[in-house]
Amino acid sequence: MSHCRDMIKKLADYLDGDLEPEFCTELEKHLKGCNNCKLMINSMKMTVQLCKDGTCEDLPQEFQDKFQQKLAERWKKKFDRQ
Amino acid sequence: MAIKTDEKELVKQAKAGDFKSFTKLIENYQQKIFGFALKMAKNREDAEDIFQETFLKAVDNIQKFRGDASFGTWLYRIAINIIRAKYGRENKKELLPLEDYLPIKHGDHSAHVPQLFDWNDPLSKLTNDEINTKIKAALSELPQKYQLPFLLRYTQELSVQEVADTLKLSLAATKSRILRARMAMRSSLSGYLSGEDTNVTLS
Numbered sequence: 001m002s003h004c005r006d007m008i009k010k011l012a013d014y015l016d017g018d019l020e021p022e023f024c025t026e027l028e029k030h031l032k033g034c035n036n037c038k039l040m041i042n043s044m045k046m047t048v049q050l051c052k053d054g055t056c057e058d059l060p061q062e063f064q065d066k067f068q069q070k071l072a073e074r075w076k077k078k079f080d081r082q
Numbered sequence: 083m084a085i086k087t088d089e090k091e092l093v094k095q096a097k098a099g100d101f102k103s104f105t106k107l108i109e110n111y112q113q114k115i116f117g118f119a120l121k122m123a124k125n126r127e128d129a130e131d132i133f134q135e136t137f138l139k140a141v142d143n144i145q146k147f148r149g150d151a152s153f154g155t156w157l158y159r160i161a162i163n164i165i166r167a168k169y170g171r172e173n174k175k176e177l178l179p180l181e182d183y184l185p186i187k188h189g190d191h192s193a194h195v196p197q198l199f200d201w202n203d204p205l206s207k208l209t210n211d212e213i214n215t216k217i218k219a220a221l222s223e224l225p226q227k228y229q230l231p232f233l234l235r236y237t238q239e240l241s242v243q244e245v246a247d248t249l250k251l252s253l254a255a256t257k258s259r260i261l262r263a264r265m266a267m268r269s270s271l272s273g274y275l276s277g278e279d280t281n282v283t284l285s
Contacts, residue, residue, distance in 0.1 A: 009180070013257070016242070039198045046201050047268045048236045051217055053210075059116050059133075067134055072101065074141045079099040 004030075004037050015045060089153050097145050104144065108137060111157050114238055118158070121221065121233050122165050132168065136161040151247055158238070158248045162230060174225045180258075183265035204275040220270035224263055231256055232263035 007030055013019045014027055031038055059067075095103035116133050123129035139160050147156055205213070221229060234245045246256040 005181075009261075011261075018242075036198050039200060043198070043201045043272065044264060044268050046205070047264060047271055050205075050213055050271070051221075051233075051236055051267070057117065057120060059113060063130060064112075067137070070134065071105075071137060071141065074138050075101045075104065078141060079101075 004034060004040075007037060008040060011041060011044060015041070015048075090149060093144075093147060093149060093153065097147075104141070107153060108140065108157075111154055112137075114154075115157060115161055118161060118233065118238055119165075121237060122161075122229070124169070124222075128168065132161060132164050135164050139164070152244070154240075155244060155248045158234065158240075162248070166226070169226075172226060174223065176225060177228055177262050177266050180262050180265065183262070183269055199272075199276055201272075201275060208275075216271060216274045220267050220274070223270060224266060228259050228263035228266065231259045232267065235260050236264075 007027055010019065010023060010027070014024065019027075031041070089107065092103045092107045096107055112133075115136055116129070119129040119132040119136075120126070123132055136157060140157060143160075147153070151159075208216075221233075224232065230249060231245050231251075234240045234248060235242065240248065242253065242256055242260070245251075245260070246253050249256065251259070
């Protein structure tokens with residue numbers, strides 16, 4: 001099984017390190033001779049990496065303080081009723 | 083995924099009305115849910131609403147939490163319900179079949195052709211803000227049924243099994259949606275990163 005399309009279908013598992021060892025060997029062998037598949041894998045990896053990199057934004061302190069207050073009020077209301 | 087032992091004790095105390103236990107229970111999830119809300123929301127104000135509403139609903143329903151899923155899974159489900167209620171039915175284009183994101187076979191020119199080029203080159207010319215804007219745009223094109231598993235897996239770093247549990251999907255359906263979302267994201271970003279439409283024929 002050396003067609004690029006077949007290879008790429010299994011790529012998500014490969015990229016998540018979740019493939020059976022035989023397929024990894026087969027894929028790695030295929031990649032040695034296939035530049036386009038290398039580009040495909042690299043861009044799929046980078047797609048995820050770029051999405052991960054852009055996720056960090058801390059909760060603003062002022063918002064956090066107001067939120068804690070609301071949470072405490074809601075809690076009190078709930079358990080005072082019981 | 084079942085609830086962890088230390089969480090179990092905190093849940094027990096919280097259900098009995100101990101606010102400190104509840105605060106400790108949600109401590110590790112606040113930043114995660116905020117990041118998730120920022121990705122799913124149409125704007126920052128909505129993201130703050132989704133975040134706040136998730137934890138207020140968790141207060142209201144803590145006694146209904148049975149512990150057959152992890153506390154995190156339960157919180158994500160609450161957040162997802164809020165997002166669905168907020169945005170209602172979407173009017174987004176369904177993704178192409180997986181086959182159409184793959185390189186075409188020799189002689190077949192009917193399919194949509196993904197572009198293949200070295201991403202390192204265009205990425206070196208873009209600022210972080212420019213990249214983030216493009217990612218946000220690419221994400222917003224994904225229908226929710228793909229957006230959710232993709233984000234839960236890769237930005238929230240849940241395992242595939244946890245994503246499946248959170249969305250109440252089979253493992254196979256979860257894997258398939260994650261892969262299609264990833265291919266669609268790759269394809270959209272390729273379009274943004276290159277000005278050209280390069281046809282590539284593979285074996």
